[in-house]
Amino acid sequence: MENKRTLTTEQLEDAKRLKALYESKKKTLGVTQYMIAEELGISQGAVGHYLNGRNPLNLNVAAVFANILQVSISDFSPSIAAEAERLSKVSNVSYAGELKPRKKYPVISWVSAGAWCEAIEPYTLKEIDEWLESDAHIEGEGFWLKVQGDSMTSSVGPSIPEGMNILVDTGKEAKNGSLVIAKLTDANEATFKKLVIDGGSRYLKPLNPQYPLIQVNGNCKIVGVVVQAMMWL
Known part of the structure; x- marks a missing residue:
């Protein structure tokens, strides 16, 4: 031997x-x-x-x-x-x-994403089963979400269908046209929409025209800005 x-x-x-x-x-x-x-x-x-x-x-x-x-x-x-x-x-x-x-960021639930706006810990490391890598520059805390539903699916222009993973930067400033994760005061979960600022008014706009525009009147907090989207085939 x-x-x-x-x-x-x-x-x-x-x-x-x-x-x-x-x-x-x-x-x-x-x-x-x-x-x-x-x-x-x-x-x-x-x-x-x-x-x-x-x-x-x-x-x-x-x-x-x-x-x-x-x-x-x-x-x-x-x-x-x-x-x-x-x-x-x-x-x-x-x-x-x-x-x-490449840095790894946790994949969290939409409920946990909504908790970023509250005075509570949105998640603990023990709860995280999946981490995804990214080389995107993140200004604040970062996390991934898996898109649910078809409100951000469009046949024209940008389209982010159900099942796609999106990376959220909680430190990036949300501007007109930014794709954002927001928390409405009357909802438990966060929502994914396009931020539209028009004449001083702010709206959350789905990319899918079949869904209604949501006007923001102090009833919404921006959790973060989506900086990357990807899908595993």
């Missing part, structure tokens, strides 16, 4: 730093060893071997860990980060720095 290669002190330190990052970020990011295993195409046990210093990290594995944990490779393995830079210098592709990870 072939003897298992002993890791160097440097490799063990890399694993130690990586495991510390994983433990500190897994709850906040909703990351599990199973998710990492799926991304790498290996078993969950093999992921544990990397974290516990039983198998040495390599550039490909380090890049996946860095992306999922939203850190730089140099945060846990300066030597592998240096290797990536050296490799780029001997190729015909210039090194542009380490890949910046």
Whole structure:
């Protein structure tokens, strides 16, 4: 039987730093060893071997860990980060720095979205089962919603059909023409509409002309502005 290669002190330190990052970020990011295993195409046990210093990290594995944990490779393995830079210098592709990870945002319910306007915690991390990535610039807090109904479906111009995921930025200023998530005082859930400002009056306008225009007269609070929409096929 072939003897298992002993890791160097440097490799063990890399694993130690990586495991510390994983433990500190897994709850906040909703990351599990199973998710990492799926991304790498290996078993969950093999992921544990990397974290516990039983198998040495390599550039490909380090890049996946860095992306999922939203850190730089140099945060846990300066030597592998240096290797990536050296490799780029001997190729015909210039090194542009380490890949910046896409940030993950929670997918929440429409009731939770409406609670952003109230003096309560809209959700807890324990309630979040799904997180989606985005490289959009978010000015405040961000979260995803899954579109319900056909009020924002249109045969002409922009159309955001049922089932599409939309990313909401709670810190972005809502302007005339913005697609917004709003909370009406007489509703438990948030609603998704286009903000129209005309002559000092404000309206929530569905993209679907079959739905009525809603005039805003102090009966509505804007939760956030939709900055991205996508659909999984």
